[in-house]
Amino acid sequence: MSRLEDFIARWLSRSGDATFWSWVITFLYAVVIILSFLYTRKIRGDKPLHLLWMALSTFLLAMGVNKQLDFQTLLIMGGRYLAWKTGFIRYGWVIQMAAGAIISSLCFAAILYILIRCRSVLNRAKTALAGTAILLLFLFIRIGSITGLRTAMILQYIIFHIHALELLGLTIIFASLIYYIFLDAKKEQLPHREAAPEL
Structure with a gap:
């Protein structure tokens, strides 16, 4: 077996979560991703709302794929290997913190950009955005606990079972x-009653 194949085999052996609730969450991701892309197609004529839901759908897709593949494990393994090969292993903690800060900054910048571009339609997706905010909190805790961020580790200790956040x-x-897809559409199709004639 080549070194690359051995590396991939070790990553796949560490990735994934075979618990009951993990598979429930994975299945729910699949359902939500399908629904979100269906809704995104439905509203493609409304550009700000379409952009917002494209961003949400892409985020959900990334989270869903990562649920069983654990790309953060691949990044950590790759980073440790490079640090060992280049002699930077003694600065591993600093590199880990810097990587966490860079990833968090990029995520924050992307969220801020989407919110500014779609600010006119945020009220029309406030419930979905509330759920997304909870997922982002879960993501922050996961990234922070891996990179040793103290705030994230404290939150993980307080919440105890952070995967409940993901499910929520x-x-x-x-x-x-x-x-949005079914009930709101039916409400729009209901015939409006004619106003009573003024006497």
């Missing part, structure tokens, strides 16, 4: 999509 956020987004 997904459930809120799922409920909002059901409303």
Whole structure:
């Protein structure tokens, strides 16, 4: 077996989570991702709302794929290997903190850009955004606990079972999509009563 194949085999052996709730969350991700892309197609004529839901759908897709593949494990393994090969292993903690700060900054910048571009339609997706905020909190805790960020580690200790956050956020987004796609559409199709003639 080549070194690359051995590296990939070790990553795949460490990735994934075979617990019952992990598979429930993975299945819910799949359902929510399908619904979000269906809704994104439905509203493609409304550019700000379409952009917002494209961003949300892409974020959900990335989170869903990462749920079982654990790309953060691949990044950590790759980073440690490079640090060892280049002699920077003695600065591993500093590099780990810097990587966490860079990733967090990029995520924050992307979120800020989307919110500014789509500020006119934020009120029309406030429930889904609330669920997304919970998922972002979960992501912050996961990245922070891996990179040794003290605030994230304290939050993980307080919340105890952070995967409940992930499930809660997904459930809120799922409920909002059901409303947007099915219930809200039916409400728009209901015939409006004619106003009573003025006497």
